[in-house]
Amino acid sequence: xARPVKKTPEQxxxxxxxxxxxxxxxxxxxxxxxxxxxxxxxxxxxxxxxCFQSKEEVMYAxxxxxxxxxxxxxxxxGRDDLxxxxxxxxLLALNRSDVERNQIHMQAIPILKDPHILAAAVAENxxxxxxxxLELLEEGKQDGSIKTEYTKELSELLPLINFWLMPxxxxxxxxxxxxxxxxVKEVLAYMGLSLYDDDAxxxxxxxxxxxxxxxxxxxxxxxRAGKIKxxxxxxxxxxxSAGNNxxxxxxxx
Numbered sequence: 001x002a003r004p005v006k007k008t009p010e011q012x013x014x015x016x017x018x019x020x021x022x023x024x025x026x027x028x029x030x031x032x033x034x035x036x037x038x039x040x041x042x043x044x045x046x047x048x049x050x051c052f053q054s055k056e057e058v059m060y061a062x063x064x065x066x067x068x069x070x071x072x073x074x075x076x077x078g079r080d081d082l083x084x085x086x087x088x089x090x091l092l093a094l095n096r097s098d099v100e101r102n103q104i105h106m107q108a109i110p111i112l113k114d115p116h117i118l119a120a121a122v123a124e125n126x127x128x129x130x131x132x133x134l135e136l137l138e139e140g141k142q143d144g145s146i147k148t149e150y151t152k153e154l155s156e157l158l159p160l161i162n163f164w165l166m167p168x169x170x171x172x173x174x175x176x177x178x179x180x181x182x183x184v185k186e187v188l189a190y191m192g193l194s195l196y197d198d199d200a201x202x203x204x205x206x207x208x209x210x211x212x213x214x215x216x217x218x219x220x221x222x223x224r225a226g227k228i229k230x231x232x233x234x235x236x237x238x239x240x241s242a243g244n245n246x247x248x249x250x251x252x253x
């Protein structure tokens with residue numbers, strides 16, 4: 001009888017992430033246990049903890065994977081028929097249309113209450129998204145579609161806006177969230193970035209209503225979790241004992 005093929009650690013990680021994605025979407029993050037994930041994969045819980053430190057780490061590794069599998073920045077980069085501002089509006093529309101990724105992001109909101117995860121998510125957004133935003137903003141400035149002298153500052157601000165709008169990070173009522181959203185709209189428009197059409201407004205207003213209903217209790221990291229450390233190649237790792245699994249937090253805008 002042939003021996004079963006032994007899976008590599010990378011194969012295990014891939015299968016765990018794929019199973020977690022299906023379960024988080026069908027059952028919800030809170031309702032999905034590590035045992036549920038490993039039952040779908042066909043492995044023991046011990047294998048899960050060889051690959052990931054916690055379920056929280058899986059959530060952010062999954063966000064990272066989903067972003068790079070369908071990167072809206074790459075989708076608009078080669079569009080010669082669009083100017084810089086149109087490319088930004090297009091990538092935001094693409095991001096809004098990614099239903100599964102938006103579902104995952106919604107479920108990740110309470111986890112950002114944890115300062116370790118929040119710090120990792122902010123660092124990842126800064127390292128990954130800021131250069132991508134800067135490239136498009138500079139393109140828009142050069143072609144005249146974006147009239148601003150603050151492309152660098154905007155590229156650093158844009159990846160942080162969603163964290164500011166999350167009540168798990170900055171507690172706010174639904175009314176306060178709407179007020180903050182209109183503030184963002186006005187500030188960006190004043191800076192030469194008029195991004196919100198009717199579709200964007202409808203999407204964002206629904207998003208605000210939804211996140212205002214999400215309970216945002218404290219979510220702690222496991223006691224054995226180490227400190228977050230920065231590693232080369234533009235990524236931030238989870239706790240030192242967690243292995244090389246990158247995280248991706250937040251949304252584009």
